Amino acid sequence: DAGVIQSPRHEVTEMGQEVTLRCKPISGHDYLFWYRQTMMRGLELLIYFNNNVPIDDSGMPEDRFSAKMPNASFSTLKIQPSEPRDSAVYFCASRTRLAGGIDTQYFGPGTRLTVL
Amino acid sequence: GNSVTQMEGPVTLSEEAFLTINCTYTATGYPSLFWYVQYPGEGLQLLLKATKADDKGSNKGFEATYRKETTSFHLEKGSVQVSDSAVYFCALSDRGNTGKLIFGQGTTLQVKP
Numbered sequence: 001d002a003g004v005i006q007s008p009r010h011e012v013t014e015m016g017q018e019v020t021l022r023c024k025p026i027s028g029h030d031y032l033f034w035y036r037q038t039m040m041r042g043l044e045l046l047i048y049f050n051n052n053v054p055i056d057d058s059g060m061p062e063d064r065f066s067a068k069m070p071n072a073s074f075s076t077l078k079i080q081p082s083e084p085r086d087s088a089v090y091f092c093a094s095r096t097r098l099a100g101g102i103d104t105q106y107f108g109p110g111t112r113l114t115v116l
Numbered sequence: 117g118n119s120v121t122q123m124e125g126p127v128t129l130s131e132e133a134f135l136t137i138n139c140t141y142t143a144t145g146y147p148s149l150f151w152y153v154q155y156p157g158e159g160l161q162l163l164l165k166a167t168k169a170d171d172k173g174s175n176k177g178f179e180a181t182y183r184k185e186t187t188s189f190h191l192e193k194g195s196v197q198v199s200d201s202a203v204y205f206c207a208l209s210d211r212g213n214t215g216k217l218i219f220g221q222g223t224t225l226q227v228k229p
Contacts, residue, residue: 004159033216042221043160043205056216091159104150105217107159 002026004108006092012114018080021111024073025094033105034067034077035091043091049075082115089113118143122206122220129196129227137191137223139180139206147208149173149182149189150217154203163191163204196227 005024013019025032033048047057052069060067064083069075079086089112093105123138141149148167152160164173169184178193189206206220 043219045216048216093160104162104165107152107161109159 004092004094004106006090006108006111008111009109010112010114012116013082014116015083016081017115018078019082019086019113019115021077021090021092021113023075023077023092023108025075025092026096026106027073029094029096029106030072031095031097031105032069032075033093033095034075035093036088037091037110038088046077079113082113084115087113087115118147118208118218120206120208120218120220122204122223124223125203126224126226129225131198131227131229132195133227135191135193135196135200135225137204137206137225139189139191139220141187141189141206141208143187143208146184149180150207150209151178151180151189151191152205152207152219154205154222156202160205196225198227198229201225201227 004026007022030051034046035043036046037043044059046059047067048055049069052072065079067077089110091110092108095105119142121140150165151163153163154160163178164175164180166173166182169182172179172181178191180189180191182189203222203224205222207217209217
């Protein structure tokens with residue numbers, strides 16, 4: 001299994017530009033999570049999906065952020081317009097709920113975003 | 117609401133020293149508990165987990181026991197190695213249908229040769 005795949009691994013952009021981060025979850029996983037990690041705020045849950053439907057987006061910082069999951073194998077996190085304070089590492093994670101099993105999230109390698 | 121509190125870092129140890137990273141939680145019901153590890157430049161990896169009181173999770177020499185009476189899940193290792201240097205996150209998952217993990221703030225461990 002390839003694990004959770006994220007692209008790009010590194011992104012450097014200028015303030016005001018649109019940024020799109022991509023995630024491919026593990027095949028068969030029905031939950032997908034987007035996190036942001038910074039030194040100041042630690043690991044924050046931004047939004048998560050179940051069966052491609054957004055369930056909780058209360059962690060999305062503001063309207064500049066949007067996330068979609070058009071199908072079970074792909075999700076995007078978009079920032080438009082980007083600002084320097086959006087600089088962070090963004091992680092995607094996926095999970096499947098097994099009957100009577102343990103909920104375990106599997107993380108991708110992250111996208112390091114730098115907004116100049 | 118549910119929350120996880122970890123001991124402040126960074127923790128600096130010499131190789132072969134004993135490690136304890138404290139983790140306590142607040143939760144309703146009976147959550148599952150996890151330790152994740154993040155090596156430099158990588159994503160989080162599941163280290164170990166426990167689903168009910170008195171369960172002991174273990175992996176790679178690390179252990180943690182689910183203590184309901186003290187609402188704790190402390191991470192221990194008898195002899196750390198330089199390669200254990202990483203950030204360690206304690207987390208809980210509620211037994212409802214939210215699918216969410218609640219993470220602690222992370223504890224940085226640095227092991228010196």
